[in-house]
Amino acid sequence: MAFDDPAYYLMATSAIAAVTIYFLPESARRHLPRSMPSVDLDKAAQELVATQDDNAILDMDTLPFGTSYGAAKASH
Structure with a gap:
């Protein structure tokens, strides 16, 4: 068995990819981390809020509000 066969490289990279994907x-159905949700209608925006x-x-903890959301939530 020679480890310079391309099949061994393919199996190794597949195993690494499987562990990574796991x-x-x-x-x-989630928004991208640190990005604001997007809606196309005013009614959808009102429902989201x-x-x-x-x-x-x-x-809400992953949205780009910094400390403003936590402070606003604590004050209400």
Whole structure:
């Protein structure tokens, strides 16, 4: 067996990729980390704001507010 065969490289990179993909967080139906959610209608924006505290797919801690969201939430 020679380890210079391309099949061994393919198997090694596939194993590395499988392990990497296993540890990636699920991002389906979620906004990109550190990006603002986007909506196309005013009604959708109002609904998003109204349900932001209870919305399971909207992680307020990852949005680019800095400390302003935490301070605003604490004051209310």
